[in-house]
Amino acid sequence: MKDLLNLESYNYNLPKELIAQNVIEPADECKLLYCKWNNIKDLIFKDIEHLIWENDVLFLNNSKVIKARIKSDENINFKFIWQDWNISECNKCEIFFLKEKWKNEFEALIYPWKKFKIWKQIDINGYKFEIIWNTEEWRVIKYLWEESVIEVFDKLGNMPLPPYIEYKKEKEAAYQPIFAQTSWSVAAPTASLHFTDKLLENLKEKWVKLMYSTLHIWLGTFKVVDVENIQNYDIHSETIQIPLNIFEKIWNLKENWKNLIAVWTTATRILESLPYLYKKLDINNKYFDKLTKNITLDQVNKFISWDILINNWIISFDTKLFIYPWFKYKLIDKLITNFHLPKSSLLMLVSAFMWYENMIKTYEHAIKYKYRFFSFWDAMMIE
Numbered sequence: 001m002k003d004l005l006n007l008e009s010y011n012y013n014l015p016k017e018l019i020a021q022n023v024i025e026p027a028d029e030c031k032l033l034y035c036k037w038n039n040i041k042d043l044i045f046k047d048i049e050h051l052i053w054e055n056d057v058l059f060l061n062n063s064k065v066i067k068a069r070i071k072s073d074e075n076i077n078f079k080f081i082w083q084d085w086n087i088s089e090c091n092k093c094e095i096f097f098l099k100e101k102w103k104n105e106f107e108a109l110i111y112p113w114k115k116f117k118i119w120k121q122i123d124i125n126g127y128k129f130e131i132i133w134n135t136e137e138w139r140v141i142k143y144l145w146e147e148s149v150i151e152v153f154d155k156l157g158n159m160p161l162p163p164y165i166e167y168k169k170e171k172e173a174a175y176q177p178i179f180a181q182t183s184w185s186v187a188a189p190t191a192s193l194h195f196t197d198k199l200l201e202n203l204k205e206k207w208v209k210l211m212y213s214t215l216h217i218w219l220g221t222f223k224v225v226d227v228e229n230i231q232n233y234d235i236h237s238e239t240i241q242i243p244l245n246i247f248e249k250i251w252n253l254k255e256n257w258k259n260l261i262a263v264w265t266t267a268t269r270i271l272e273s274l275p276y277l278y279k280k281l282d283i284n285n286k287y288f289d290k291l292t293k294n295i296t297l298d299q300v301n302k303f304i305s306w307d308i309l310i311n312n313w314i315i316s317f318d319t320k321l322f323i324y325p326w327f328k329y330k331l332i333d334k335l336i337t338n339f340h341l342p343k344s345s346l347l348m349l350v351s352a353f354m355w356y357e358n359m360i361k362t363y364e365h366a367i368k369y370k371y372r373f374f375s376f377w378d379a380m381m382i383e
Contacts, residue, residue, distance in 0.1 A: 004325040004356055007228050011342045012363055019164050020372035023174040027194045031371055031378035035354060035362050042369065045194045045379050048336070054207035056259045056334070061189040061266040062212040064180035066150060067157030067172075068097040070124060076156055079123040080115060090115055095122075095129075095141065096160060097153070098186060099218055099239075104143040105132065109219075116141075127152050150183050160186050162222060162375045174376070182241065185217040190375045191264030191336045209258070211249070214241040215266040215319075224343040235322040235345055237305065240270050244313045247278055250331065251287035259333040265346045268353075271331040273319040276303045291330045324348035325356055338377040339366055354382045 002009045024030040028046040052058070071094045072078045078090040096109040110116040116139050122129040127147075133140035143149045159172040177192035179200075204210070220236025227233050243249070250271075253260065262268040278288045279300045305318035322345065323329075335353050340346040351359045362380065371378040 002356065004351075005230055007225055007230055007343055009356070010225070010230075010344070010347050010351070012367075014342065014367065014373060018367065018370060018373045020374060020376035020378075021166055022171070023193065023376045024372075026196055027174070028196045028199045030194055033362060033366055033371060033378070033380045035358065035380060036383040038358050038361065040362055040365055046196075046199055048381060049199060049202045049206065051381060052203060052206070052208050052261065055257060056261055057209045057211055057253055058203065058261050058263055059211050059213070059267045059271060059332075060177075060179060060192060060263045061215050061217075061270065062177070062179055062181040063185040063189065063214050063216050063266070064183045065159055065176055065185045065188050066097075066183050067153045067159050068186045069160045070095045070097075070153070070157045077123075077125055081121040081123060082119075096186075096219075097141070097157075098138065099216075100184060101140060104149060106141050106143070107138045108141045109137075110139050110141075124156055127156070162187065164374055165376060171376075179212070181212070182214045182216075186219060187217040187221050188375065189215075189217065189264040189266045190338055190377065191379060193376075194379055195263075209253075213243070213246070213267075213270050215239070215270050216241075217266055221266075221346070222341070223345075224341060225345055225348070230324055230348060233322065233345070235320055237318040237320045238266070238269065239316065239318050240273060241314055241316045242270065242274075244310065244315055246274065246315075247283065247285045247288055250274065251285055254287055260331055261334040261336060262332040263336045265337060265340075265349050268323070268332055268335060268349060269319060269321055272323065272327075272329060273303065273321045275330050276300050276319075276321065277308075277315070277317060280304050280308070323352050325352045327352045329353060333383075335380075335382045337380050337382070338375070339363065339371060339373040339380065341374065350380075350382070 030045045032043040032045045032047060034041045034043050072091055078093040080088045094111045097106045099107045101107055116131050118131050118134060120131050128144040130142045130144055131139050132142050159175055161167050161175060175188050216239045225233045262271055275291045275295060279292045279295050303319060303321045309316040337350060
């Protein structure tokens with residue numbers, strides 16, 4: 001009997017050649033492993049239009065991947081300025097902008113560490129930045145120019161493809177969902193990459209409803225769990241932006257017997273964070289009152305940040321919701337996802353949704369029949 005709280009239970013051996021380096025074109029021609037209870041079927045992703053009906057709602061994350069990695073090369077010039085007179089150039093420097101902490105102030109990974117000292121200014125092709133703080137893991141870098149920082153990243157940066165994919169400029173377009181809208185992710189909600197315009201139109205013609213919210217994905221999504229007992233894992237936080245009336249929308253959908261289909265783990269994290277957010281906001285909705293009856297304030301405070309912002313009918317907050325076996329799903333009915341890294345929190349989330357034994361069975365099947373793993377991957381749909 002496996003100990004499902006032990007990290008090693010989520011390890012598996014994956015042949016290196018099954019890590020996909022390029023996308024299938026068109027994107028909806030990749031394989032789809034369809035799982036319903038303990039039954040599995042090999043399909044093509046575009047077959048999904050025969051698995052989704054008018055009583056289903058596709059819940060999608062519309063966060064946009066930015067070109068967050070700026071690296072010195074023959075076209076990108078780094079200059080470090082100290083007190084207006086001490087100027088040095090760097091031929092092998094790199095900044096990976098991770099998260100906007102405050103307006104135009106960003107947590108960033110940098111290389112080399114010793115070059116990026118506090119209060120130094122950085123001139124990158126004429127655009128000014130300043131190092132204003134540091135932690136053990138990153139520097140906090142302030143953008144000092146008037147032009148939109150996203151436009152500057154588009155000019156100077158590269159899209160941060162996952163570390164297991166060999167970077168080539170031509171791969172960037174395939175790493176952006178076609179409905180991406182709201183910047184700031186440094187990784188794609190990869191289950192969304194297989195939806196083509198034609199497939200979405202076909203689903204709309206069947207009266208399938210599409211709902212969008214935003215969860216900005218940071219580097220923590222690639223991190224493997226690093227504690228033996230997974231209950232002790234301090235999971236990364238991610239910022240969610242949702243419409244203020246989402247509780248009413250969800251209630252109306254459930255009242256009309258609609259199934260919520262989460263597209264990738266980020267959409268799952270958005271939806272399953274909502275009952276905890278609802279409890280924290282202390283608002284009134286009969287449907288969510290039932291869902292939150294057994295949620296404790298300790299759980300609420302553990303998963304949902306205190307600095308909740310409501311502006312222009314949008315709620316912004318950080319979630320640290322950690323889903324692993326014995327978590328009780330409250331909102332989602334079906335899940336579209338990919339094949340996740342060994343020992344990752346995403347694999348634990350899937351295991352909690354489809355039961356551990358079924359997860360092991362599907363992964364063994366996927367390896368045996370040479371499905372493509374990770375970000376440029378083949379897909380799973382789980383009921």
